[in-house]
Amino acid sequence: ELRTDNDPPEVVAMLKRRTQERGLAAWERLGRPSAETATPSERYARLRLAMLEAERAKVL
Known part of the structure; x- marks a missing residue:
């Protein structure tokens, strides 16, 4: 794994989400x-x- 403790959690989450989205698109x-x-x-x-x-x- 290339991830380090210095990597921002939001960036890691975004990369994981995009990986999943690419998998769904391929599917x-x-x-x-x-x-x-x-x-x-x-x-x-x-x-x-x-x-x-x-x-x-809710708003209206």
């Missing part, structure tokens, strides 16, 4: 089993829209 390009109805990106978009709607309802 989406390869396709998915027919049992899977939505890709991770589609699920993210659906959940993000629901979150925004809930935030709007």
Whole structure:
């Protein structure tokens, strides 16, 4: 492992997140089993829209 104690935790977290996102993107390009109805990106978009709607309802 190349990580040191001096590395900012937020940078390490960002790198881990981007690595996971690249893996999900590769998975989406390869396709998915027919049992899977939505890709991770589609699920993210659906959940993000629901979150925004809930935030709007709370503010308005």
